[in-house]
Amino acid sequence: MVVALLALCLLFSLLTLKRQPGIGPEAEAEMLGVVINLISENELALIVGAANTDSEALARNVHQMALDSSRESVRLIIGGPRDLRLALDAMAANGESLGGIVASGDVIKWRVIEQLPDNFPQFSGYELAVPSERLWPDFLKASNLLAIVERIVVIAIIAIGMTMVIITAGIDLSVGSLIALSAVLSATVVKKFGGVDAPAWSVGLGFLVGILSCGLIGLFAGSLVHRFKVAAFIVTLGIMMMARGMAFITTGGFSIDQVPNSFVWLAQGSILGIPNTILLLALIYGSAHVFMTHTRYGRYIYAVGGNAEAARLTGVPVGAVILLVYTISGLSAGLGGCLQASLVRAAAPNMANMYELYVIAAVVVGGTSLSGGSGRVFGTLIGAFIIAVIQNGMNLIGIQSYTQMFTLGGVIVLAVLLDKTRQSGGFRQLLAGK
Amino acid sequence: MVASSDSATPPLLEMKEIVKTFPGVKALSEVTLTLARGEVLALVGENGAGKSTLIKALGGAHLPDSGEILIDGKSVTLRSPQVSQREGIAIIFQEFNLAPKLSARENLFLGKEIVNRGFIDHRAERAQARELFGQLGMSIDPEARCENLTVAEQQTVEIARALASDARIIVMDEPTAALSQQEVDKLLSIIRRLRKEGISIIYVSHRLEEIYEIADRVTVLRDGETVGEAPVSEVSKSQLIEWMVGRPLEEEFPERQSNLGPVRLKVENLSRGSAVRGVNFELREGEVLGISGLVGSGRTEMVRLIFGADHLDQGNIIMDGKERRICEPRDAIRNGICLLTEDRKEQGLILIHSAQENFGLPNLQAFKKGFLIDGKAEAQAFETSRKNLKIKVSSGSQKAGQLSGGNQQKVVLAKWLQGKADIFIFDEPTRGIDVGAKYEIYLLINELVARGKSILLISSELPEVIGMSDRILVMKEGQVMGEIEDARTTSQEAVLALALSE
Numbered sequence: 001m002v003v004a005l006l007a008l009c010l011l012f013s014l015l016t017l018k019r020q021p022g023i024g025p026e027a028e029a030e031m032l033g034v035v036i037n038l039i040s041e042n043e044l045a046l047i048v049g050a051a052n053t054d055s056e057a058l059a060r061n062v063h064q065m066a067l068d069s070s071r072e073s074v075r076l077i078i079g080g081p082r083d084l085r086l087a088l089d090a091m092a093a094n095g096e097s098l099g100g101i102v103a104s105g106d107v108i109k110w111r112v113i114e115q116l117p118d119n120f121p122q123f124s125g126y127e128l129a130v131p132s133e134r135l136w137p138d139f140l141k142a143s144n145l146l147a148i149v150e151r152i153v154v155i156a157i158i159a160i161g162m163t164m165v166i167i168t169a170g171i172d173l174s175v176g177s178l179i180a181l182s183a184v185l186s187a188t189v190v191k192k193f194g195g196v197d198a199p200a201w202s203v204g205l206g207f208l209v210g211i212l213s214c215g216l217i218g219l220f221a222g223s224l225v226h227r228f229k230v231a232a233f234i235v236t237l238g239i240m241m242m243a244r245g246m247a248f249i250t251t252g253g254f255s256i257d258q259v260p261n262s263f264v265w266l267a268q269g270s271i272l273g274i275p276n277t278i279l280l281l282a283l284i285y286g287s288a289h290v291f292m293t294h295t296r297y298g299r300y301i302y303a304v305g306g307n308a309e310a311a312r313l314t315g316v317p318v319g320a321v322i323l324l325v326y327t328i329s330g331l332s333a334g335l336g337g338c339l340q341a342s343l344v345r346a347a348a349p350n351m352a353n354m355y356e357l358y359v360i361a362a363v364v365v366g367g368t369s370l371s372g373g374s375g376r377v378f379g380t381l382i383g384a385f386i387i388a389v390i391q392n393g394m395n396l397i398g399i400q401s402y403t404q405m406f407t408l409g410g411v412i413v414l415a416v417l418l419d420k421t422r423q424s425g426g427f428r429q430l431l432a433g434k
Numbered sequence: 435m436v437a438s439s440d441s442a443t444p445p446l447l448e449m450k451e452i453v454k455t456f457p458g459v460k461a462l463s464e465v466t467l468t469l470a471r472g473e474v475l476a477l478v479g480e481n482g483a484g485k486s487t488l489i490k491a492l493g494g495a496h497l498p499d500s501g502e503i504l505i506d507g508k509s510v511t512l513r514s515p516q517v518s519q520r521e522g523i524a525i526i527f528q529e530f531n532l533a534p535k536l537s538a539r540e541n542l543f544l545g546k547e548i549v550n551r552g553f554i555d556h557r558a559e560r561a562q563a564r565e566l567f568g569q570l571g572m573s574i575d576p577e578a579r580c581e582n583l584t585v586a587e588q589q590t591v592e593i594a595r596a597l598a599s600d601a602r603i604i605v606m607d608e609p610t611a612a613l614s615q616q617e618v619d620k621l622l623s624i625i626r627r628l629r630k631e632g633i634s635i636i637y638v639s640h641r642l643e644e645i646y647e648i649a650d651r652v653t654v655l656r657d658g659e660t661v662g663e664a665p666v667s668e669v670s671k672s673q674l675i676e677w678m679v680g681r682p683l684e685e686e687f688p689e690r691q692s693n694l695g696p697v698r699l700k701v702e703n704l705s706r707g708s709a710v711r712g713v714n715f716e717l718r719e720g721e722v723l724g725i726s727g728l729v730g731s732g733r734t735e736m737v738r739l740i741f742g743a744d745h746l747d748q749g750n751i752i753m754d755g756k757e758r759r760i761c762e763p764r765d766a767i768r769n770g771i772c773l774l775t776e777d778r779k780e781q782g783l784i785l786i787h788s789a790q791e792n793f794g795l796p797n798l799q800a801f802k803k804g805f806l807i808d809g810k811a812e813a814q815a816f817e818t819s820r821k822n823l824k825i826k827v828s829s830g831s832q833k834a835g836q837l838s839g840g841n842q843q844k845v846v847l848a849k850w851l852q853g854k855a856d857i858f859i860f861d862e863p864t865r866g867i868d869v870g871a872k873y874e875i876y877l878l879i880n881e882l883v884a885r886g887k888s889i890l891l892i893s894s895e896l897p898e899v900i901g902m903s904d905r906i907l908v909m910k911e912g913q914v915m916g917e918i919e920d921a922r923t924t925s926q927e928a929v930l931a932l933a934l935s936e
Contacts (some may be wrong), residue, residue, distance in 0.1 A: 008918060071593060083912075290806070292808040293803060294807050294809070295807060296798040296799065296807065299791070299794070299795065299798055299807070300793075302787065303784055303787070303791075303795055305787075306784035306786050306787050307780070307783075307784045307785070307786075309780065309781055310780070310781050310782060310783055310784050311784065311795070312743075312762075312763055313741070313743055313763050313773065313775060313782070314763070314767075314795050314796045314849070315763050315764045315767040315768075315795075315796045316764075316795065316796075317762075317764060371920050372782065373786050373787065385922070
């Protein structure tokens, strides 16, 4: 599976390889050289970056480095062409002299720069510097990799609960609806406490309400599966519809987007420079792995899926295990809902449609058997990333969304087939039905 | 009956120097076997001797690496089950190949339905099914669902299916493992009928008595080789066992010095529905209490109540003078009771998990270090048990499903021994286990009682109950019919008389 993921990354890297405006430390050093060596200290150097792109980071860093090298005559401009225009107007009005413009590739194509000699004849002899281009795949840009993580974080987190449920030979179809319910509940709580101006503690309370409600619903599903021996497929299918209905009832069918910045912090913030999504994934997957392989209840989960009757006759509390996995599945769906709402800065009752299928696909592509008893948490993480990488890669190379859906489905079937082939020691053995 | 000496006509089936290797194992090396028309050939050998592989080679499931298979003197390549079937070979496995939800008739004609103008001709099928069953001396309702048939009836459906596809060679793998004595007798008479009609049978069994009763000739496998071959009338039981295990076996049951202590377990008025009705008994420290009775007499149901596997309607379980509440197996295990189930594959082990994981499952609490399980301690404990019980595994991570019956039983035993249980309930501990491994299990039982453990031993094999027990309870229809105080001096007839008494 890891090999498949790496192969996909390599494939999309090759397919999206192209000349790019330089970014990163090398480009920054190059630009700093321009500022220090080619622009006179008496003239002003404009360092321009387009907001929310790679060039913004470049511009900010170069500006900071110039200040650190005690060069005072630099000015940082972050934004769009209009911001640059306004800055130039101001310079012209103040009679300042333009020594040069430092920018990255996107900015240099702005018309305000092209037409500068005509519009501002008073500025002459200035430098126009861009970092040298480099050959680099779009796929491997830091911004793209972060986008992949954001695309998959919700599915990957819910897939942990799903992995545990599937290892007990069960299934949980309700998680997609629980995402919406959790999102809507938490946003509703936040709205009650002031919406956009709600205090941070109310956001915490909202998330807690969303997550715990879904946990309770999971517990309910687990108790039906265990106590009344109803097929998990049917129980969770019913709960899937009930939860979606509850989400619509909660908001009266509308979506809620009056949320404060603290609400968005969960999925879009960062701690010590590392995005929260990555921290959450690492933390949750790490602890789930330890739980599944090194604790008593983790082992019990495998045992129940491997053979429930043998497990019971060996003293495994089968009922408690079933309740536990469905509760964990509910809790992780609840957390996924909060994350999803935080990512898109809104909660809608119709969000995360069909997510349960993506989650199940991630688990199965990750090598967990639907018949129970085997599977690994990290396999699921890889499965989730395989799906995300395929979607992202197809977007980058411009494949139509209908074709994407078809291809993704095909890849899932292929992945499972390959895994089976590996397990049974060859394609011919698989065909022979062994 | 023995036609192999007749050089004019070649034997029906001849397997010459068959070799089959699996990664790391040589399952068959130079196996040679002949089968004449209308002959019953017994194929015996310990578990792992290569019988299953040989059967699968005949069934077209495994293609041999080298060697030759001749049918009617003509070389054939059995590359798939279909080819094998076309050559007239039918295999009846221990686990039947029947669709449980379909009727006997539907199973019988599965894949070769009688079709009339595009529709299945139910009437013709039913008539032919009745005729086939009649031919085999059984009256089975063709429309009964297979899951509702007894094991013997399902077996008959399998045999009838072989006949319906014009099989000339029928291979039966442990056909009597799950049958009662009357059913065994019936099966043997069916086999005699088939032989009379010129059908050849390869009969795979551990039960030597049956082999002497039914077979014409016997072929013995050991470690993938043919080590002996003779007409059964010319070979003694001890010779057969020696061929199988490779050394003479001293006696069937090892000696034991009984040393009984105080009463450990006392059950009073144990009842559940009509399966178990008012059972009372006591079990002492260091005692083996045999429980005998025909299949269906409620023995297994009774011990499942003591273990908490089923809920009891009424009754008390008293251990060391104190009443214990046992609702779930967990409660029983906490009180030091363990059950080695009759069905190891379905109830005793998780076959897709490793031997070590199975071993550790009930003992995880003991391997805990803080919140986590100490994997190293678990592996060490497994290694110690593996040595003590001489469990044959390639490593702790070998799947339980890949082990032989005897080694599976040892893994089950190892997991309970690790948990410091005091009362061991063995339900058919040697079923499906070969002679050598049986003896080891007996030695282990003796070692347990020598260490002061108490044992309940259920067995359908009368010699085993008599040979291993201190005392015997005989059950019938959920009730205890009587007790034999000194098991060593009793006879099979005395036990049977109680089991059949009114």
